[in-house]
Amino acid sequence: MLTTDQAKDFCAQLVAKAQAMGADAGDAVYLGKGSQSVEIRLGALESVDRSEAEHLGLRVFVGKRSATVGTSALDPASLDELAERAVEMAKGAPEDPYAGLAPEELLMRDAPVDLDLVSAAPAPEELRAIAMEIEDAARAVEGVNNSEGASASYGRGIVGLATSHGFAGAYEQASHVRSGAVVAGEGSGMERGMAWRMAHHAEDLLSPAEIGRMAGDRAVERLGPGTMKSGPMPVVFDRRVGRSLMGHLVHAISGSEIARGASFLADCEGKPVFPAGITITDDPLRPRAMRSHPFDGEGLPVAASRLVDGGVLTGWLLDSASARKLGRQPTGHAARGGGGSPGVSASNITLLAGQESVADMIADIADGVWVTEVIGMGVNVVTGDYSRGASGFRIVNGEIAGPVAGITIAGNMKDMFANMRAADDLDFVQAINVPSLRIDGMTVAGS
Numbered sequence: 001m002l003t004t005d006q007a008k009d010f011c012a013q014l015v016a017k018a019q020a021m022g023a024d025a026g027d028a029v030y031l032g033k034g035s036q037s038v039e040i041r042l043g044a045l046e047s048v049d050r051s052e053a054e055h056l057g058l059r060v061f062v063g064k065r066s067a068t069v070g071t072s073a074l075d076p077a078s079l080d081e082l083a084e085r086a087v088e089m090a091k092g093a094p095e096d097p098y099a100g101l102a103p104e105e106l107l108m109r110d111a112p113v114d115l116d117l118v119s120a121a122p123a124p125e126e127l128r129a130i131a132m133e134i135e136d137a138a139r140a141v142e143g144v145n146n147s148e149g150a151s152a153s154y155g156r157g158i159v160g161l162a163t164s165h166g167f168a169g170a171y172e173q174a175s176h177v178r179s180g181a182v183v184a185g186e187g188s189g190m191e192r193g194m195a196w197r198m199a200h201h202a203e204d205l206l207s208p209a210e211i212g213r214m215a216g217d218r219a220v221e222r223l224g225p226g227t228m229k230s231g232p233m234p235v236v237f238d239r240r241v242g243r244s245l246m247g248h249l250v251h252a253i254s255g256s257e258i259a260r261g262a263s264f265l266a267d268c269e270g271k272p273v274f275p276a277g278i279t280i281t282d283d284p285l286r287p288r289a290m291r292s293h294p295f296d297g298e299g300l301p302v303a304a305s306r307l308v309d310g311g312v313l314t315g316w317l318l319d320s321a322s323a324r325k326l327g328r329q330p331t332g333h334a335a336r337g338g339g340g341s342p343g344v345s346a347s348n349i350t351l352l353a354g355q356e357s358v359a360d361m362i363a364d365i366a367d368g369v370w371v372t373e374v375i376g377m378g379v380n381v382v383t384g385d386y387s388r389g390a391s392g393f394r395i396v397n398g399e400i401a402g403p404v405a406g407i408t409i410a411g412n413m414k415d416m417f418a419n420m421r422a423a424d425d426l427d428f429v430q431a432i433n434v435p436s437l438r439i440d441g442m443t444v445a446g447s
Helices: 004-020 076-091 124-139 208-221 239-252 255-259 320-326 358-362 413-418
Strands: 025-041 044-062 065-071 144-163 168-184 191-199 231-237 280-282 305-309 349-351 367-375 385-396 399-412 420-422 437-445
Touching: 004 025, 004 044, 004 076, 004 144, 004 168, 025 124, 044 076, 044 124, 065 076, 124 144, 124 168, 124 208, 144 191, 144 208, 168 208, 191 208, 231 239, 231 358, 239 305, 239 349, 239 367, 239 413, 255 320, 367 399, 385 413, 399 413, 413 420, 413 437
Parallel strands: 231 367
Antiparallel strands: 025 044, 025 144, 044 065, 144 168, 168 191, 231 437, 280 305, 280 349, 367 385, 385 399, 399 437, 420 437
């Protein structure tokens, strides 16, 4: 795998090759990654894996025509062929009036900031010991009687990007992942519990024993689920489930969806969408955060922003193409993979904590549901309609009661956002972090 300096230079050389073969402009991205992992099941070693992969993506423009090609072959002959093929493909592509690189005057010119995303790799023996400790702790929880395994892994990645109009940059990041899954109960009454954590630095993770106990507790607390009556009622989204609502928000305010008129929030810019107490931030420069990065997928600088400020939707997430379609400037939210043109993505999303405790937030709920898991893909970003299978716990007279499963929760996301309340239990665990969220007036379909 290349170093960051090598990745940056490699991309610049590939773009120069394409220009020499007739491209008017272009950019290239290098993605390198390596990983090692150990998996344990029932106290025995299941697998030890090591992998490494590299990919180059080249995008070229001939006038307003463009093409994107990729390869994992990095030898000079293969790269010459790649550049030549990309230029020929672009010449035969249809014209796109919105095609092009990011505006040159907006490119990042400063050196990338250090976001503290790199850490050393543990030895395979250490990974094995960690996985063993996770599973031992999970199996020690009373009621757990089987295991689906525990794993520990380390990964390292390099991202490099260069454009024909003056940007070249690269950065490195590491990841430590710990997970475990166990089973409680017998026969048709079996329930699964799973827990995992991921961080750039191992010291930012929960201990292996804590992760294991969390997995075991989640399996046992789900035993003997009932159902509940159908009807409108308050729904409280557990923090690990509430994150998915922020994913739907990001999708709905992506420039590509707005430009196509395919978002239920298309007419809501600058308007209250959430209650006044809700603020949602996006910060790609937060040190050690999981989606932190010093520049976007088109070489533009990135900065912290508020997607929702005091309940008001502040605007759209724009790459250069969607910005041109909307007559605006890009916002530094372009995301680039190894193939295809840049898309739009957010980074580290946080819904800021509210003022009330979880106990106070649910105290007046006579009959409701606390959702800890959702399934299915019943979300329509065009209309905002939301319907997903769910499981969790009943809330009865302000207290968490027994587990429930096999229910469906439904509503419209405009109404859901407008009726959202946030507790004070925000915890930074993943790239998207939210406190417990209460939404009144949703429809629950049970028995």
